[in-house]
Amino acid sequence: MSLSEDPELQPIILGLFLSMCLVTVLGNLLIILAVSSDSHLHTPMYFFLCNLSLADIGFISTTVPKMLVNIQTHSRAISYVGCLTQKSFILIFGCMDDMLLTVMAYYRYEAICHPLQYSIIMNPCLCVFLVLMSLLFSLLESQIHNLIALYFTYFKDMEISNFFCQPSQVLSLVCFDTFMKNTVMYIVGAIYGFLPVLGIFSSYYKIVSSILRIPSSGGKYKAFSTCGSHLSVVCLFYGTAIGVYLASAVSHSPRKTTVFSVMYTVVTPMLNPFIYSVRNKDIKTSLKKL
Template identity: 70%
Template sequence: MTEQAYNIIKCSNNSETPSLTHVSEFYLLGFSEDPNLQPILLGLFLAMYLVTVLGNLLIILIVSCDSHLHTPMYFFLSNLSFADICFISTMVPKVIMDIQSHSRVISHLGCLIQMSVFLTFACMDDMLLSVMAYDRFVAICHPLHYQVIMNPRFCLFLVLVSFLVSLSDSLLHNLIILQLTSFKSKYIANFFCDPSQLLNLACSDTFISNMIMYFILTVFGFLPISGIFFSYYKITSSILRGPSLSGKYKAFSTCGSHLSIVCLFYGTGLGVYIDSALSHSPRNSAVASVMYTMVTPMLNPFIYSLRNRDIKDALRRLHSRIV
């Protein structure tokens, strides 16, 4: 299917360009029509998926098995790894199946399910990064009260709240999309069911829906990142007031891995939205989305294992047990 086939036609009441009602399936955008590239794409996406799943499973295994890592920071990290596995699993297996079957069809119900799970775990990532920033804030700014504040019950409560907020975000988006009854086209200009793309396909006036979606994005996106900025503002202020240079370095090093993931997560996400706004090519936008949806979850385990001494030590202990 050519890229031009993904151009959206105008809705009208005449017979030449009728709107599509009761759509039972959609067609997703592929990365290339070249048959010689299909095996390469298949191998690339399969490798990225396996590395992501195995890397994050290894993080979960290490945190679960090593008593030295039974702390709030690594409890949140293991939950982030689980969210990353679920996040990438909503898209990549479907992409791999589409390349193998040479079919990019997804049912209307399947599209809604994929969108729901994608939004839930994307928001879960967002919320957990904010929770992890709060954990670092308490550890550095209130070290004497850290064990009392970040007790196991409160940590579990924070994860539960993160999940419920993420589920609410997904449900609100679903309620908006379920209002759409007629579409301009069956072709979604992305490799997964992006809610913004589905809104663009709607024949009805979507001004109110767009405003509601932007409001949801502001609430569920702006508040977590504001919490991260505030936490690191307080952390930086506290560290700079410290007298010891080695103490400052140690405090900053404990935040390095988390800061790297925050920059990667929000940097790639912002890059995708900027590229989507500036680029007129759906395929280019889809390729840019790969960074946000696939590369970021794949790199998270490497960032924590390469930059974190506790994880490295736990890996050595696990290796010595096995050998």
Template identity: 70%
Template sequence: MTQQGVSFNKCPNNTEAQNLPVVSQFHLMSLSDDPEMQPVLFGLFLSMYLVTVLGNLLIILAVISDSHLHTPMYFFLSNLSWSDICFISTTVPKMIWDIQTQSRVISYVGCLTQMSMFIIFGCMESMLLTAMAYDRFVAICHPLHYAIIMNPHFCAFLVWVSFLVGLLDSQVHNLIVLQFTYFKDMQISNFFCDPSQLLNLDCSEIFTKNIVAHFIGVFFGLFSTSGILFSYYKIISSIQRVPSTSGKYKAFSTCGSHLSVVCLFYGSAIGVYVGSTVSNSPENCAVASLMYTVVTPMLNPFIYSLRNKDIKSALWKLQKRTK
């Protein structure tokens, strides 16, 4: 580690640590050091970012402009699109700027801010997917009580809970990182301030706090996935009791887009976690992280627009109004 001229390859001892100044910045990892690849990466990620923002904004505008889409399912979808825009905006603009300026430096405060925003909107997206699964569960398993259960106040409450859960998780991670006295390295083995990377850079004896941070992350993740799995277990059990094949297909077709997004989001996240434990290559882990931080938010609008007739109709009406 290098801190203002002081170099360590491992955690310093007590005497050395007293001479170390407070860490003021970190160095992020580059996806490629090849100078010829920098313009390609810049154009690629700028295009992906613009497509993501534009696609999700179109979903939000379509839901707002069409009164037929003023339902709980599309209310959650518009909030998911907003969450996707914020989620990708925590990492990609900084990465694009780093590619353009050939700088990988991020300040200590900037790193904590990026980590906080990443956790807030990552958790929010996870919780919104759970709320959308519950919405489908009520619509299919309790259709007569759907309007009563999924009333506007309850839907707004679920969105606020999704945001507050992410805020709570981010503040716990912030409080733990702020307790760090010194770090064994300033090099973060990813293109953004990954929370797990920051926790691994700590040299101080706060093993219990690290366990608490990981436990909270796993708890929220298991809570979300358990809610989705339970909802679809009930949905499948209810659909199996439908006598006609066409009725089964019609009931389950409303879940197709949501299931695709859930599989894409959790599949890529689990793949990153498994890959980081199996592979020791930071480059492979960084490339895998691109799946759920960049690719998933970009694909969500396409999944919902291509598989949903109501969204396609609303976008077509929006286009005609614009003309």
């Protein structure tokens, strides 16, 4: 389904989303280049940030280009294989964002709550291991969704009420026992949704408890400011993601679901590099040098 049926709005939508896609890709690439070119930024925090930027590039590149082609060709069709492929990459990159935000919360917990042991705990091997585990869990979630769709469905002339193959809407078309389908989806949702959120909240609960014990107000402000960027991205990511699923569950208006999906898949990846660069002196200095 397109964002608007008005033919006069199609060129505006095309230009707007092409611009947003380019800004997202260039912004995240600049973060990666800035971190790679500056040896002072070769730390666990910026290593995770580079991987988050890669995931954001992949996330927006999975949905927007296809939509732009649809507008240009005046066709909203997508093949069965194409739909499942798009859904797979959306789940991989979306879950990578989810996992990396959780890992970054753990990193901040170690840096603030165990500063003397931090450099030993967050060694390069552990950092690489955490990123690889995030990728492995993302691939696993993608394959669970695909196995359900491949085994129980074959779509022909079906309509998806979104501008891309949104996983929850694709699986709502699956033709097998509803109870079993819902059970599988709730289990997957708990593992990949509830547990990361629980991990982030647990980390920040301990972080806030440690910060409140700092005697000087300047030390408290400095500690809180280091968490500001990450908390902003977490709120933006989970706020829009929850909005998508609540809108699809509560509202019967496909347009509202589509608007939330735009926020989740396009606006959030675009804002991430701005949030991390504006609030980070090291990144800004490195970008100026670059």
